[in-house]
Amino acid sequence: MARTIETVAEDLRTPSPAAILRKRIFGHYGLVFGIAVLAIIVALALFAPLLTPHDPYAQDLMARMKPPFWMAGSDPNHLLGTDYLGRDYLARLLYGARISLAIGLFAALISGLIGTAMGVAAGYFGGRVDLVVTFLINVRLAMPVVLVALAVVAILGGSLQVVVCVLGLLLWDRFAVVMRSSVLQVRDLEYVNAARAIGCSTRRIILREIMPNVVNNLIVVATLEMAHAILLEAALSFLGLGVQPPTPSWGLMISEGKQMMLFEPWLIAIPGVALFVLVLAINLLGDGLRDVTAPENRG
């Protein structure tokens, strides 16, 4: 009897859930844009060897600092020009996408595993476990990420693996915070209690009853943290204490171009825009997923 006109109206017009989801995804321009751009960048990174004949490491000291195609004196052989060592900028950009994506992916994976384990444990068990996890989150938040990452990478040496591990070990805080609160929300719902009542093991309850209901939030945080890791790697490499030369990292390219930005601003513009577009796409994807899957947005 207490049903309002609105809910009734909604009932009458409700199409299938799949159709609603489809409509919500395609009705969300940011999400569509994010997916499309990210797909293009991933394709460019995967097929880099097919898209450019150049080796990103090959130096050609005779053809240094060639400008990109839109400027006078450009070389059709080097569409985006060459850097101060004569390396093809397009090739470095394409192979650089691999570095950024790999770092983002693996750092998010490591931090996701750590943060999710901590957050789920804190949310599910509560009590002392929760106290300890909350305390660890506080400690982690208090540490200045850039500074600690720089220091550790400087001590251990700047290889790709080290950067990924350091970022992975530093960026788990948001996973833990979000997972903890998500699990807290579903922990005492009827169906979880029901599973407990019929004697399911804790492991089974967490994996089968709780995780499927919080996985949306997990994916959203994972995308946002991936963008975060990519930005941080670029910043570390830019400061000269991340991935080491001659690896084609976008942050490193900006750092190398910085010496000559007075005369050749495109040297920092190209990798900078690439970095910006990649991070933008991932963020839009994450924000979009959150909007689309948020239960309060239904209808």
Place this chain on the structure above:
Amino acid sequence: MLMFTLKRLGLAILVTFTVSLLSFSLLFMSGDPASAIAGENASATDIEAIRALYGFDRPFLVQYADWLFGALSGDFGQSYYFRVPVAQLIGERLSTTMLLGVCGISFALVTAIPLGVAAAMRPNSLIDRTALFLSVMGQAMPSFWFGLVLIVVFSIQLGWLPPSGSSTWKHFIMPTVVLGYYAMPAIMRLTRAGMLEVLNADYIRTARAKGASETRVMFKHALRNAVVPVVSLAAVQMGFMLGGSIVVESIFALHGAGYLAWESIARNDLPTVQALILIFSLFYIVFTFLSDLVNAWLDPRIRVG
């Protein structure tokens, strides 16, 4: 209120000690600190001498306790590179970073809160979309690259602002914008979300039913309640910003603590790095502690009863 303060204070102190332990153990991550100081060509006896001199031969916890008691009295040891007390080194640089941090957070708050309020007042309007656009851009923009772009445009092309240094107020404009823009999106979004939520609250309708003007409804009744989470976020962002000052200071060659951190990391000057990590953490801890107190004061549900 007293209980609340004491609890938060206890937590803050515990966090500080844990961070100090972690930043101290950094020294031992590299393996043998003595050989690192001695350099690559040092003989075994040199390394042994350095080990004894710096006390690296003692147990880890003893060294930590020693360092911690020193730190508590303001003594962070000698800088390996600059050969002066670390405390003195940092003391000289800290004011620049603090100034930058205050400017940055002020810039962020002054732009983000009005934008967030305006966006919430008219969802989906032009101003809302502009605010959203600015925040999406800000979140994707690498701040070091943004800094370089500003230098290219305002220093090289237009010649309005000095590209580096810290001698006049003009030197602080671009760093402030870069640092502030980093913190702005989150504050803007939270202000907008908070205002939207609060504007739907029943007490806002009550205020309107009393005959309060829209301005009064917005600023006296809504913002006061929406600002509570923003205070915490601003404190967190301020802590992050000081930690992130390392990037901004190195781009603009501002000789603050962040720049010092970059120099000391590049030069393997571990005592300085340890001290800086501890000090930047301490800033974050103090800011969040203060913001909790401010929040408790702003929200009578915590303050009273």
Place this chain on the structure above:
Amino acid sequence: MSEPVLKVDNLTIDIPMAQGTLHAVRGIDFELKRGETLCIVGESGSGKSLTSLAIMGLLSKKMRCNAARLDFSGIDLRKQSPRAMRALRGDRMAMIFQEPMTSLNPAYTIGDQLMEALQLHRPVGRAEARARAIELLGKVGITAAESRLSQYPHQLSGGLRQRVMIAMALMCEPELIIADEPTTALDVTIQAQILRLLADLQREMNMAMILVTHDLGVVARIADKVVVMYAGEVVEKGSAREIFENPRHPYTRGLLRCIPVPGKTKPGEHLGSIPGIVPSLIGKVEGCAFRSRCDVAEAACASDVPVRRTGEDHMYRCIHEVQAGAPS
């Protein structure tokens, strides 16, 4: 005969929605004199709260509100600027809401909020506003009024908060007070106290009162006039006595059947209910909206429904001409 405080004629409220226009309120009319209590009765979504918000000028901007007449003490509310409406609200017309738990601002003390209600409309100092606040808290039955002023809403119980809301509405001695389900969120024992308080204050201050409710038991005790709304429409209205003694519309009869009468209703007896749900009001609404749930519906109910009048003020909207006292 005194001039009515409020005169509403053919009030409609439309809400544009993605799926079409929702005709939430369709052609309401009633009038109210000083000292009278009008009860608007209906289930959730019948448009009764929207009607009261429309009178206060508090509808959200997305909603479209039209009326042939919307007069308050000789002032045409349709033509008032937002500024003029603001001057009326809280001063000459005041409103009490359903949710006392959330209707007070958690950031300010009771005293601040009470005094604001007066100071927005009267050029009085803090001391005077404070004195008035204490006076009214006393009036609504709050003891130790002085010490309550410095308390925050979260320190008070629901019943006390609703008393504070009432005091706040009365700060400027309004001519019209609208109470939108003021007791729904409260415990049953408190409900009775608050209603008694409202009724007493209304008589004492000689206000006109609109009480929006879905509780006919409440209506029976304090109403002078009753408007029964269904799906955005007045299906029946008249003096309280007429409505209770000679209900004509099948919906009103259905509602009355749902109230147990002490001494008459036997233990375990079926209390009656109205099966079904309110139809969608999106798009054009034709015929009687109640026909899908009505026992006596006919094919003709899908077309225009006549407005019938019996006696002086008693009006209902049904194709059946029901005899007074017909079996229900």
